Amino acid sequence: MIAADVTAKHIVITGGASGIGAETARLLASRGAKVSIGDRNIELGQQVARELTELGYSAQFTVVDVTDVDSVNEFYRQAVNHFGDMHVALNNAGVDHNPARMLDVPDEEFHRNIAVNLTGVWYCMKQALHYMTQSGGGHIINLASIAGTSGAPMISAYGAAKHGVIGLTKSVAIEYARSNIRVNAVCPSFVKTPMVEHVMSGLNDKQKASLINANPMKRLGEPHEIAGAIAWLCSDESSFMTGHSVVLDGGLTA
Numbered sequence: 662m663i664a665a666d667v668t669a670k671h672i673v674i675t676g677g678a679s680g681i682g683a684e685t686a687r688l689l690a691s692r693g694a695k696v697s698i699g700d701r702n703i704e705l706g707q708q709v710a711r712e713l714t715e716l717g718y719s720a721q722f723t724v725v726d727v728t729d730v731d732s733v734n735e736f737y738r739q740a741v742n743h744f745g746d747m748h749v750a751l752n753n754a755g756v757d758h759n760p761a762r763m764l765d766v767p768d769e770e771f772h773r774n775i776a777v778n779l780t781g782v783w784y785c786m787k788q789a790l791h792y793m794t795q796s797g798g799g800h801i802i803n804l805a806s807i808a809g810t811s812g813a814p815m816i817s818a819y820g821a822a823k824h825g826v827i828g829l830t831k832s833v834a835i836e837y838a839r840s841n842i843r844v845n846a847v848c849p850s851f852v853k854t855p856m857v858e859h860v861m862s863g864l865n866d867k868q869k870a871s872l873i874n875a876n877p878m879k880r881l882g883e884p885h886e887i888a889g890a891i892a893w894l895c896s897d898e899s900s901f902m903t904g905h906s907v908v909l910d911g912g913l914t915a
């Protein structure tokens with residue numbers, strides 16, 4: 662199979678220090694993309710960028726907190742300054758949710774989820790649109806979740822934020838379809854990343870087994886399986902797709 666071509670594309674990734682973001686940065690850089698990584702975790706973000714540059718790939722890291730509009734604006738400014746016009750903005754930074762029914766969810770958990778998982782995407786999309794309307798186009802890819810396509814008990818704030826991301830994806834895709842700017846979402850189920858390891862650490866063996874066995878494939882997703890789909894989205898092969906969600910869930914929501 663021929664790999665999706667992302668050669669020389671400048672791809673800006675938030676949350677690129679860990680999990681799906683880091684794996685996607687690795688895959689895209691290895692295929693010749695220029696990768697600007699942003700994350701609030703400076704040590705891990707620098708580590709991923711260093712790993713890639715030592716392999717001879719084009720990558721750079723800038724610290725960003727997606728909940729802070731000034732920090733987001735500065736991150737995009739530095740990315741465009743470093744590698745030039747941005748072709749893809751991958752809005753991937755996110756936080757999990759401590760499992761509980763709504764009455765037991767502190768309001769702070771709701772505000773934290775909305776701030777990172779929804780407002781963060783809003784700020785990043787605005788910056789991406791700002792640069793892409795000037796440069797003649799681009800593709801915004803938002804990391805949502807199957808918790809954004811169907812009800813997900815015990816993580817109501819996360820689900821609300823991810824449904825919001827899909828709403829933004831659809832509306833903005835229509836608004837900018839004539840401006841050569843596409844907007845799509847990616848919706849994984851549980852994938853083996855530090856985020857899910859954290860969630861699993863709060864479960865007993867029976868709960869872990871039932872979470873895994875709920876999936877028709879009887880396993881969790883692997884980060885590279887999400888990265889591969891994102892690479893295709895980043896390529897021109899997905900050129901007629903906008904306003905949609907790519908569900909990667911082993912058949913869980915089939």
Ligand SMILES: NC(=O)c1ccc[n+]([C@@H]2O[C@H](COP(=O)([O-])OP(=O)(O)OC[C@H]3O[C@@H](n4cnc5c(N)ncnc54)[C@H](O)[C@@H]3O)[C@@H](O)[C@H]2O)c1
Nearest residue numbers: 676678679680681701726727753754755806851852854856
């Ligand atoms: N892993 C899964 O099962 C799964 C499933 C569906 C959707 N997702 C989504 O995929 C995305 C990536 O998740 P992951 O599993 O790789 O998680 P992860 O915890 O491994 O990585 C998330 C990254 O986001 C960064 N981040 C968090 N808050 C930030 C902030 N305010 N500003 C900048 N960076 C911040 C973290 O430092 C981390 O590097 C998230 O949006 C998540 O909701 C993950």
